[in-house]
Amino acid sequence: MYDSPKKSLPLYLFVLPAVLFVICFMIYPIIYNIVVSFQDLKISNLNSxxxxxxxxxxIEIFQSEKFLVAFKNTFIYTITCIFFQVVIGYLLALFFNQDFPFRNFFRSILLLAWMTPLVITGTLFKWLFDVDYGVINYILMNIHVIDNPINWLGQESTALAAVIITNIWVGIPFNMILILSALQALPGEVYEAAKIDGANKLQTFTKITMPLMKPTLFVILVLGIIYTFKVFDIILIMTGGGPVNATQVLPFFGYEQAFVNFNFGTSGAVATIILLILMCISLVYLYMIKKEESA
Structure with a gap:
């Protein structure tokens, strides 16, 4: 039996603040941004x-060479970061799933990389990759991997790689914790039955662990892609999109259009394109989840 509207009203009042927050700070900005993307909005006519x-x-964006470079760099950055974050995070999760002394302590230490603000992380790695006094060049030269210091952030061939390494370091703990939580939630009876049947560690991993972890890994991949695709902080701090657009990505390209060129209409179009790409990824995710539940 349904409650009367009078009895249900107090319950809706509890939801009202969250609804207002979503409307004011999410739905309205998205709609306004889409409207702006169809206008010639510049600083001269911002008020009117x-x-x-x-x-x-x-049309101007898709004809821009800078946009094509940013689009390519964004996908290279996202795919590379996600691959190494998930693979290394999975290996660390398997390691920390074992029982050994001080396991929780070392797990907590690794979380510091993810908990540190990106402004601090970007500045730290900017120093580490510095051509004159960076620790990375110092170590590589001392173990005779390189003969001369590499200008990691100052040349096109290495700048994007340096930024990718930084983001991989940031994202590994997050992936490790999610995968480790999923591993610890797996039913132990299945592994006991496999051990009784004579399955070795490799067979247990490929035939039991990986199939059971598939839904979790898929969620981690989708969330990781959405989060990494929106990269801005690290690019701004470490390279500013340079050198020669070598680290130019879509969010930073949109930022430049708005706050450097003061072309808010073009910036709105870039933001809308990013939104459409992420919506497509989300729709694929929802489709796969629905397919998994119906199977």
């Missing part, structure tokens, strides 16, 4: 509003 120009902002 720009004239409607249809798809002109999108």
């Amino acid at each position: 509003g720009g004239p409607f120009i249809g798809l002109q902002n999108y």
Whole structure:
């Protein structure tokens, strides 16, 4: 039997603050950004509003060489980071799933990399990769891997790789903790039955652990892609999109359009494109989850 509207009203009042927050700080900005992407909105007409120009902002973006570079770099950055974060995080999770002294202590220490603000992390790695006094060059030269210091952040061939290494270091603990939690939640009876049947460690891993971990890994991959695709902090602090657009990514390209070139319409179009890409990834995720539940 359903409650009367009068009895249900107090319950809805508890939800009201969250609904207002979502409308004011999520839905309204997204709608406003989409509207701006169809306008010629610049700093000169910011108060009065720009004239409607249809798809002109999108046409200019897709014809821009800088956008194509940013698009390519964003996908390279995202795919590379996610691959190494998940693989290394999985290996560490398997290691910390074993019983050994001070396991919880070392697990907590690794979490510091993820807990540290990205501003501090970006500044730290900027020093580590410095061509003159960076520790990374010092170590590589002392073990005779390189003969001369490498200008990691100052040349096109290595700048993106340096930023990717930084983000991998940041993301490994997060992936490790999620995977470790999933590993510890796996039913122990299945492993006991496999051991009785004579399955070795490799067979247990491939035939039991991986299939059971598949839903968790898929969630981690999707969340990781969405989070990494929006990279901005590290790029701004470490390279500023340079050198020569070598580390230019879509979010930073949109930032430049708005706060460097003061072309808010073009920036809105870039943000809308990013939103559409992430929505497509989310729809694929929802489809796979629905397919998994119906199977």
